[in-house]
Amino acid sequence: MSEQAMKLRGRVAVVLADNVDTDLIYPGRYLNITDREKTAEHLFELAYPEIRAALQPGDIILGGKNFGCGSSREQAAAAVKFSGVGAVVAKSFARIFFRNSINLGLPVVTAPAVQARAGDELEIDLLAGRIVNLTTGAVFDAAPLDPRAVELLEAGGLIPYLKFRIQKSEVRIQKAEGGSQNEDPSDEMQAILNSDF
């Protein structure tokens, strides 16, 4: 995929505060929904249901510090992506949300100094780590993505990435070795295991 493909442009749909947690993004009661597209129906449902209604394809969500903190639920990243969001830009991300987004092919951009208001148009260069606020003209540094994250985003996420590598026989599919897991615990570990859980 070309370098051009790692540039994107979009409108800031909403500016959120610090520590937006996964329960705010996607409530726990809907975790038994495993159809990724359907998760979008519950994006920000408890606290900010109006966000989803106002989203247009390719919009950017602007977060504060520690965006996506809390649970490992992948549905939080899926709900954002399948609501049509083009990217999430935040001052920082919680690590599991960050990885989930990349694995689903949703661009996530860490930009501690970024400043924009709802309605501003941003241009993001993921490889160079640069954000231009086209509305105000301001330019901000972003953390360049790790090369592995770039590979995953270019492929469209981890599933297409692995599919492609399997086709090219790059993935070694290991055979089960059988019985390798439960070695006898050491005496110390056995003592711990017998203790007061």
Add this chain to the structure above:
Amino acid sequence: MGMTLAEKILARASGRETVAPDQVVVARVDLALSHENADLVRKSFQEIGVARVWDPEKIVIILDHRVPAESEKTATTHKAIREFVREQGIRHFYDVGRGGICHQVLAENGYVQPGMVVVGTDSHTTTHGAFGAFAAGIGATEMAGVWTEGELWFKTPATMRIEVDGEFAEWVSAKDLILYIIGQLGADGADYRAVEFDGPAIHRLSVASRMVLANLSMEMGAKVAFTPVEEIAPDAGARYERVIRIDASREVAEPQIACPHAVDNVKPLSALGHVPVEQAVLGSCTNGRLEDFEIAARILAGCRIHERTRLIVIPASQRIYLEAMRLGYIQTMVEAGAMVNPPGCGPCVGVHQGILAAGETCVSSTNRNFLGRMGSKDSRVYLASPAVVAASAVAGRIAHPAEVTA
């Protein structure tokens, strides 16, 4: 150059002599844990298109979030998981009534060994750092990749060391210590970092209490967290990004409470004022173990729970349930007016078994108090130690255990 625990384990798992913070490595995974979201993993795995998982012996699946099934949809999910584990020959599967909360069951059955790389599709997988494992939460699609290849890429985390000295005051526990630390460092205070707990106060803690520290480190963003074990230790010259020293007797002199709606919104109990509670919850992967029930039963013995408060008790596993019955803790709590839920996550995730109505307040020994976490977006959850939960159930408001155990 000396390495921290996280660096040592990642070096071994990636076949290197050394690794340093920020270095990206591909590590062999020793153990892969999932709960109900195994169904989501299964879907991604089948999309990838591989016939067999990499090693069925290294995959553990434990149903805990919605047990027994609370809806037809969940029942269908559980059924799909049962069929999948049979088809793939995954023996380490714990069905309804066979296990309990995934982290507790994993620990109780000796799956986790020092030096292992453990990944789980649950953020509180950090718990297993109490056994010297590099244990991190991951997402479902990422787990499908692990089921396919048996390995995963990690950015080597920088390590923060937290040394704790001093004696815990009466009624102060590991839960109060970690809430205090989270309050000091903030919800992202350890984001992307490894945390090593050490010091005399940590060495005196029980295994169950060490699990509390590793478990809740997630709530300050930690990727992994360790408490000391005999088998593996950081090198003498290990480099730490930050070293924090805490005197527990002075800094954590009383119970700590995480107030709504953030785990880092922590106050000492005496600063709280009058907070009536409609519900009290004792349980979860954080505080549903035997020592938690022991202290709660001690406080509840001979008492009646306040007439306007309900107490919900959830043993973390079948094994704890049985032990707590044998030791009389369950009887004491039921006699006081508690309702006992089956081993599992209970109301913590906001799915069932004790959902809050608008306007209600809950004091809970669980791990998250995010807006709407346990029910209505207009409800409130205060996180506290098991002792404070039990005392509050008696007082009908958030209370110090000393108030009800004269």
